[in-house]
Amino acid sequence: xxxxxxxxxxxxxxxxxxxxxxxxxxxxxxxxxxxxxxxxxxxxxxxxxxxxxxxxxxxxxxxxxxxxxxxxxxxxxxxxxxxxxxxxxxxxxxxxxxxxxxxxxxxxxxxxxxxxxxxxxxxxxxxxxxxxxxxxxxxxxxxxxxxxxxxxxxxxxxxxxxxxxxxxxxxxxxxxxxxxxxxxxxxxxxxxxxxxxxxxxxxxxxxxxxxxxxxxxxxxxxxxxxxxxxxxxxxxxxxxxxxxxxxxxxxxxxxxxxxxxxxxxxxxxxxxxxxxxxxxxxxxxxxxxxxxxxxxxxxxxxxxxxxxxxxxxxxx
Numbered sequence: 001x002x003x004x005x006x007x008x009x010x011x012x013x014x015x016x017x018x019x020x021x022x023x024x025x026x027x028x029x030x031x032x033x034x035x036x037x038x039x040x041x042x043x044x045x046x047x048x049x050x051x052x053x054x055x056x057x058x059x060x061x062x063x064x065x066x067x068x069x070x071x072x073x074x075x076x077x078x079x080x081x082x083x084x085x086x087x088x089x090x091x092x093x094x095x096x097x098x099x100x101x102x103x104x105x106x107x108x109x110x111x112x113x114x115x116x117x118x119x120x121x122x123x124x125x126x127x128x129x130x131x132x133x134x135x136x137x138x139x140x141x142x143x144x145x146x147x148x149x150x151x152x153x154x155x156x157x158x159x160x161x162x163x164x165x166x167x168x169x170x171x172x173x174x175x176x177x178x179x180x181x182x183x184x185x186x187x188x189x190x191x192x193x194x195x196x197x198x199x200x201x202x203x204x205x206x207x208x209x210x211x212x213x214x215x216x217x218x219x220x221x222x223x224x225x226x227x228x229x230x231x232x233x234x235x236x237x238x239x240x241x242x243x244x245x246x247x248x249x250x251x252x253x254x255x256x257x258x259x260x261x262x263x264x265x266x267x268x269x270x271x272x273x274x275x276x277x278x279x280x281x282x283x284x285x286x287x288x289x290x291x292x293x294x295x296x297x298x299x300x301x302x303x304x305x306x307x308x309x310x311x312x313x314x315x316x
Contacts, residue, residue, distance in 0.1 A: 001304050002041060006030060007048035009070045010293035020301040036060040044300045046070055046293075047077075049260075049280070055081040066303040068296035069313075071283055072096055072150075073231055075204045079314050089313040090299045094149060095292035100282040101153035104199055104229045105161075107253035107276060111225050112137055112197075114251075116276050138162030143195035145188065145211065146230065147172040151201035155182060166191055169202075192216055197225045204231035214239040223250040229282045232257040237267040244272035251275065255282050 002023045005013050014024035022043075029050040030038060035057050039045065044066045047053065053067050058081045067077055069091040082089050110116055113134035121128050142158045144151045147169035155165045165182040168191045177184040185191045188211060192198070198220065202208045212226070213236040226249060228235050237258060243249040251274035257266050260280060268275060283289070299309040 001043040003044040003046060003300055003304070004038060004042045005046045007050045007070075009046050009048060010289045012290050013046050013070070013293040013297035016294065016297040017301060020305070022301065022304055032057065039064060043304055044068065046296055046300060049073065049076050051076065053077040053082070058082055058085055058087065061085065061087070066090065066300050066309070068300045070095075070289075070292040070296050073203060074313050075231065077313075083314045083316065086316055088303055088309055088316055090296060090303075090309040090311055091313055092292040092295040093311055095295050096283040096288050097149045097153055099285040099288035100150050100201075100229055101157060103255065103282045103284075104150075104154050104201075104227055105157050107227050107229060107255065107278075108137065108142075108158075108197060108199065108225065111227065111251045111253040111274075111276055114274075117273060137197070140164070140196040141166055141194060143168065143191050143198040144182075144201065145169070145191070145198065146201035147177065148201060150230075151199075154199060154201065155180070163197075166195055188212075189216060189219065192219045193221065195224060196221060197227070199227040200230045200234050202230060202234060204234060209233050210236045210239075212236060212239070214242065217243050218248060220249070222248055225250055226252040227254075228252075229255040232260065241267045241271040244268075244275055254278075256280050 002025060003017045005024055005026045007029050014026050017024035032052065039057055039061045043063050046068045048070050055078045058078060064087050066088040067082055069077060072091055072093055074089060074091055077089055079089050114132040118132040138161055141164045143166045144155050145168045147167050159165055167177050167182050167184045168188050174184045211234050217239050226235060240252055244252060253276040254268060255278050257263060259265055263269055268277060303309055
C-alpha cells in the first residue's frame, strides 16, 4: 500500500505511515493533471489546502480509500464525489485551534495599533510617531461569528484583554455562551451594529459565503475593525474594499482570500493603507503542523489497516 503526502505536510506524517509498513511518497503540490496521473497508484493521500481533490481527480483514483486533510477546512476536497466512490475524508479539527486563535488576536492587535504600517515607515527611514495613533482593545466589543473550537478560544483570549464578547452561532448553546459571560445573538444583523471589532470563524459553505457583504457591512459601527482568519469569501472582498476605501470600515486584517495564491488579482490588493494582508498563516506554527500531520497520518494508517477514522467528515 502507498500513501501520497503533498503540500509540505510535516515530516512526522511520513514517519508514522512508514512505521506502519505502508510506503509514504512525499512530493510538493502537484498540478491537477499530475495528480490525475499519480493518484491511480495510491491507497491514501494526505493534503493541506493547496492540492485540490476534485471530481476529476477522484475519477482517476482506482485504489484510493482515504483523503486526509492536515487541517480543518475541506473546501479543497469534493466530499460528495469522495463519498460516492467510498473514499473516507478526514480532517484534524483540533490541531490548528491554538495557532489560529493566537494568530487572530495577533492580527487584531496589529490592526488596532497599526504595527505593520509603522514598521514600514521606520523601515523607510522615517519616524512618524503622530501618524500611527491607534486604539485600545480593552473595553471594546468583539463580535465572534462562529463559536466552535477556534471562535471560543479567540473569545477566551479577548476576554482577558478586557473586551466584551458578542456571539453569533446558530449551533451554539445560548445558556453555555452566556454562562461564560458573553452575549449571544440570533442573527448576524442583530450583531453587526453593536460591535467595534468583528472576527469570523465559520467553515466556508453555501450558507457562509458572503456572510458579510455590501448589503450589511454598512450596518456595522462606522470605524469598526474586521479580521478574517477563516476562509476567503466569508467576507465579500469587493464590499470590504469599498468600505475601506470610503473610510467606513477603519481597518481590516485578512489572512485568507478567494483566489489563493493569486493575490494581485484580489479586489483587496492595495485597496487601503489600513489593510493588513498576510498569506494564509493561521495554522502556520511548528506545533500546529506537527499536531495535524500526526493526527491525520494516524487516521490514514487506521483506515488502510481495516479500521475506521477518528474524525471523519463523511460517512462511508
